[in-house]
Amino acid sequence: MIAHAIFFYTFSIIAVVSAIMVTTSKNTVHSVFFLILDFISISCLFIMIGAEFLGMIMLIVYVGAVAVLFLFVVMMLNVAQQKNQWFAAKDSSKHIPIGLVISTLIFVEIIIVIGGWKYKPDLFDVNNSLSQTSVSNTHSLGQVLYTEYIHVFQISGMILLVAMIGAIVLTFRQRSGVKRQSYIKQISRERAEGVEVLEVQSNKGVKIDD
Amino acid sequence: MEYLNIVFDEVYKILFLLVPVLVSVAMIVWLDRRIWAFVQKRQGPNVVGPFGLLQSLADALKYIFKEMIIPSSSNKVIFILAPIVTMTLALIAWAVIPFSATQVLADINVGILYLFAVSSLGVYGIIMGGWASNSKYPFLGAIRSAAQMVSYEVSIGVIIINVLLCVGSLNLNDIVIAQQNVWFVIPLFPMFVIFFISALAETNRPPFDLPEAEAELVAGYQTEYSGMMYAMFWLGEYANILLMCAMGAILFLGGWLSPIELYPFTLVPGAIWLILKILLLFFLFALVKAIVPRYRYDQLMRLGWKVFLPFSLIWVVLTASYLFYFNLLPSS
Known part of the structure; x- marks a missing residue:
């Protein structure tokens, strides 16, 4: 049991610390890496309580696919610059109320869920079988x-x-003037339609691309 | 005291698995170069040791004594972390590979998902290396590779669903035992072919080695790496290739089962059969490297999303309908 407790506290401390680091680290790419660390330690916690399928799916979906896209966006766009602009000393006061409202909402939701589950376990009909x-x-x-x-x-x-x-649909843009390759067209091209033998008259030449 | 004994026992088991894996990675590099050379009518590495067997050791020694250069404009922590991540992920996946009914380090219920999860994490080593180098070519290589690996993972996942439909369990040993009557390579042959090609793309092997296409990107994400860090990337890559071969052997070629259930064949331990099957798949990997030219990037993406994904999805529907109609679905 002691080993169990040691592993549990290790993973939860890593999860909490990396969650804090996601919001506090200056470099946005570092934030994403901390987010990945957070995902991984949470999936370890899932595995520890016996929900091995959930833990593995968490690794595959969140870490293997979603976080890769996060990394892509953060690396390609210059998010860091924008973030620093937002949180420049002058403007930052504008964002504090919104952030406060959202975080209180989330906090209240968590309190309701955990409180309800703690004090009235039969609130949700759990099928024990x-x-x-x-x-x-x-x-x-x-x-x-x-x-x-x-x-x-x-x-x-x-x-x-x-x-x-x-x-x-939102991001699709029809671009004009793009030459596309059609594999079937390229492969099925015959000599007859590709090459033409012409009699060239002296001093007149041939007209191409008419 | 008892607790320590358990720990030592586990450490001993892990070492007994990892040391052979590392040695065979070194051997497989030699084998790869040798097969590549023979296809092109060259000799390949044949000087160090008998048949050049010790070439990889000599290379490793060289890498150890080379200076590790860390670019001054790089992000140092992530730069150093990237090869470590690649190497670690390539090695921890071996924990669930069953070498026989009993010889498996961690016989977990969701073994195949674990393998899939670890191989999908492999992309981080490459992205981290490419980004932390803070240089154009590594970054382009990393972006290419991330897109490529994420795309081909999808088709590998669907192929795994095909196999799991026939097995009814996520445990790797159950998957092997389910193939006692017929290996899945026979009823699911098209899936085996697609798995093989997707595995080539997933491990960045030619003809899909666009992340390190030397003609366009110098060496892709490894451009800025040198010395031991480069060697770790290299080892991780080959360990991943071996792992993909092992995955193919377990999913389609019957894992540690002997090809014929007859007297002289059943004497050979299962581990030998698994290794032979891994080597067979690796031989195919090496042949493909030697004989196929590199794909263009848009063709690679087209192949993954427009050909492999729909085809394997249709196969999932077909397999499921067949099993359901003939009442062959495995019951738990």
Whole structure:
């Protein structure tokens, strides 16, 4: 049990410290790296409580894909400059109220969720038959997800699809004058349509590209 | 005292796994260069030791004694961290590879997801190296490589779903045992081909070695690296290649199972069969490097997103419908 406690506190301290570093570090790329560290330690915590599937999916989705895109954006755009402008001594007071409102909202939400769960555990109808130990974590998740919550699952999928199509439509730009290659056209080109033999009359030449 | 014994036991097991992996990485580099040379009618490294077997050791010695140059304008912490991350990620994935029914360091329930997660983290070593170098070519190489690896991970994930549909478990040993009657390479042959090509792209091997395309980007993300740090990138890359071969062997070629369940074959330990299958896949990797020219970047992206992804998705639907219709879905 002692080893368990040691690992738990190590991962949680890393998670908390890196979460603080995300917001305080000057360099935005460092912030993203701390965010990744945070994700990794949280997925370790997931694995420690036996939710191995969630922990691995967290690693694959958040660290393997989402954070890579974050890094891309932060590295390619000059976010650091903009951030420093925003938080320059003169302007920073404008952003403090908004930040305060959002952070209080999140704080209140967390209090409600944790408080409700702590003092009235039967508030949410938890199906206890699913948390039996004989079935592995992945199996029990799949059994719930594709039977009881199939509609929620599919609706969330549809929302993601709509969001994706929306992002593509918003950023898609039809550019004119771009030459595209068509593989089929290139491969299926015959000699007859590519080359033409002409009689060239003296002093007249040939007209090309008419 | 008892606790210490457990720790020592585990450390001993880990060393017993990692030392052979590191040695075989060195050997595989030699093998790669040798096969490459033979295809091109050259000799390859054949001077140091018998058949040039010790060439990699000589190279490693050279790298150790070279100076490690850290560019003054680089981000030093991340610059040093990048090769360490690459190397570590390439090595920790070996923890779940089963060498026989019992010889596995960590027999976890979600073994295949762990492998997939670790191989998808591999991109960070490259991005960190490219960004921290603070120089144009490494950065371009890193961006290319990140886009490439993220794209091909998607198709590898869908291919893994195909195999998992036939197995009904995420445990690597269960995946191997499920292939006792027929290896998945036979019913899922198109998936095996796509997995092989995606693995080439995922490990930045030719013909998909655009991150380090020397004609355009000098050496991509490793341009600013030298000495031991360069060697670590290099070792990590080859350890990743070996890992991908092992993944292919476990998913499609029956892992540690012997090809024929007959008397003389069943005497050979499973680890030998797994190693032979890994070597077979690596031989194919090396052949592809020697005979195929490099892809153009837009073609690479087109292949990943417009060909492999739809095709493997359709195969998921086909496999699932087939299994469902003939009532073959594995029950837990």
